[in-house]
Amino acid sequence: MAADGLRRKRRTKWVLAGGLTLLVGLVALRLFVFNDTARAVPIDVAVERYRDQLSSTTAAATTVPDTAVATSVVAGSTVPVVRPATLPAPGVYRYVTTGQESIDAVGGATHRYPAETTITVTSAGCGVDLAWHALVERSENWALCVAPAGVELQPTGRSYHQFFGQSRTEDLACDRAVLVVPLDGQSREAEPLVCTLGGSDFRPVWEVLEAGTRTVEGEVVAVQHVRMTVTDDDKYWEHITYDWYLDEHGLPVAITLTEESLSDTAYGDVTYTEQYTMELVSLTPLQ
Numbered sequence: 001m002a003a004d005g006l007r008r009k010r011r012t013k014w015v016l017a018g019g020l021t022l023l024v025g026l027v028a029l030r031l032f033v034f035n036d037t038a039r040a041v042p043i044d045v046a047v048e049r050y051r052d053q054l055s056s057t058t059a060a061a062t063t064v065p066d067t068a069v070a071t072s073v074v075a076g077s078t079v080p081v082v083r084p085a086t087l088p089a090p091g092v093y094r095y096v097t098t099g100q101e102s103i104d105a106v107g108g109a110t111h112r113y114p115a116e117t118t119i120t121v122t123s124a125g126c127g128v129d130l131a132w133h134a135l136v137e138r139s140e141n142w143a144l145c146v147a148p149a150g151v152e153l154q155p156t157g158r159s160y161h162q163f164f165g166q167s168r169t170e171d172l173a174c175d176r177a178v179l180v181v182p183l184d185g186q187s188r189e190a191e192p193l194v195c196t197l198g199g200s201d202f203r204p205v206w207e208v209l210e211a212g213t214r215t216v217e218g219e220v221v222a223v224q225h226v227r228m229t230v231t232d233d234d235k236y237w238e239h240i241t242y243d244w245y246l247d248e249h250g251l252p253v254a255i256t257l258t259e260e261s262l263s264d265t266a267y268g269d270v271t272y273t274e275q276y277t278m279e280l281v282s283l284t285p286l287q
Contacts, residue, residue, distance in 0.1 A: 036164050038111035039136040046092050046118040046133055047286050053122050054090070085146040085183055087128045088121045088251035091285020095119065099257075099276020101138060101161070105265070109163055111135055113276055119252065121285065125154070130252075134276070137162035144180075144250045151181035151250040153206070159197070170198035178206045180226045181250050185211050204228050204240075214245055214253045216280050223253050236262050236269075253280045 097117040102110040113134050120131045127145035134140075138161055143154035155174035160167065174195035179188060188208035195202040209225040223245040230240040238261035245254040255278040263270050 036109045037137065040114035041118065041133040041136060043092070043094065043116065043118060043286070046120060050090075050092050050120050050122065050287070053120075085150050085181075086249050087144055087146060087151065088130075088247075088249045089285060090121050090123055090128065091287045093119045093121065093251065093285050094281040095252075095255075095278040096281060097134070097276060097278050099274070101272070101274040103163060103270055103272050105268075105270045106164070111137060111163075113138075116281070117278065121251070127154070137167075145177070147177070147179070149179055150183040151179070151246075152177040153180045153250075155193075155195075168198070172197050172202070174204075179208065180206070180244070181224050181246050181248060182208060185224070202230070203232070204230050212245070214280075216253060216283050219283065221247055221253055221283070223247055236264050238262075247283075251280075252278065254278060 095117050097113050097115060100110055100112040102108065117132065117134050120133065122129050122131075125143060125145070127143060129141060129143050132140045140160070141158040143156065145152055145154055155172075155177050157172035159170045159172065161170075162168070172195060174193045176193065178191055178193060182188065186208075187210060190205050190207045192203060192205045195204060205228065207227045207229075209227055212223055212225060213220050214223050215221070224247075226244045226246060228240070228242040228244075230238055232238040238259075240259045240261075241257070242259075243254075243256045244252055247253050255276075257274065257276055259272070259274045261272050263272065
């Protein structure tokens with residue numbers, strides 16, 4: 001199937017694009033349209049979930065040496081110095097948050113994000129899993145591991161949405177990992193990935209941009225600016241700009257996202273929009 005054909009079948013951001021007939025779907029909408037909810041995840045609930053996860057998992061190695069990024073003089077000669085890449089400490093990190101997601105179907109629905117959301121870091125696989133809990137109805141998961149060149153974003157992830165009481169989980173699978181925090185601190189050229197999201201074609205482009213600083217609790221923190229973009233201008237279009245400002249371990253210190261897409265669904269064309277900003281409250285996670 002051609003790439004355009006795959007994109008026309010692109011995932012939707014809500015589950016109403018399922019395989020129900022139009023008649024059954026209309027009945028379901030009548031039942032659910034006035035019951036759409038947007039529920040915050042309390043901080044204490046996020047911490048309790050983290051503790052439950054911690055009790056059932058084992059710690060993973062989170063460092064790997066890189067001997068090519070620093071040197072020192074020993075006995076008159078220059079020799080490599082081992083400098084390990086490290087990952088974020090496990091725990092629950094709090095973020096001041098503004099933003100929302102919305103769809104224009106069935107009269108429209110908007111989920112406004114709470115003033116504070118969390119990212120939970122847990123040991124998993126070759127490194128750590130990060131889970132952003134925006135709402136009970138909205139979450140994201142991604143993973144980081146260390147490599148000789150620095151911290152890499154892993155090629156798998158997950159996105160969860162719920163509208164009108166109906167949920168959709170979309171698994172991400174890409175052809176490779178991508179470097180997001182290089183040990184040498186240098187920018188990198190744009191790197192396109194070949195992925196599927198929810199089983200449909202998805203083509204993000206990642207760039208490591210400039211290094212900079214952010215202030216957290218009065219402390220100046222060095223950050224690496226990383227950007228992901230998706231530009232799809234066919235009939236069923238999609239535009240995403242996703243900016244991460246990561247500390248040396250890959251922990252987001254700040255995030256901004258804008259997204260808009262048009263999807264073909266059983267109920268006609270549906271526009272999905274999402275925008276938010278996040279700022280880290282503290283470098284010390286809750287545990």
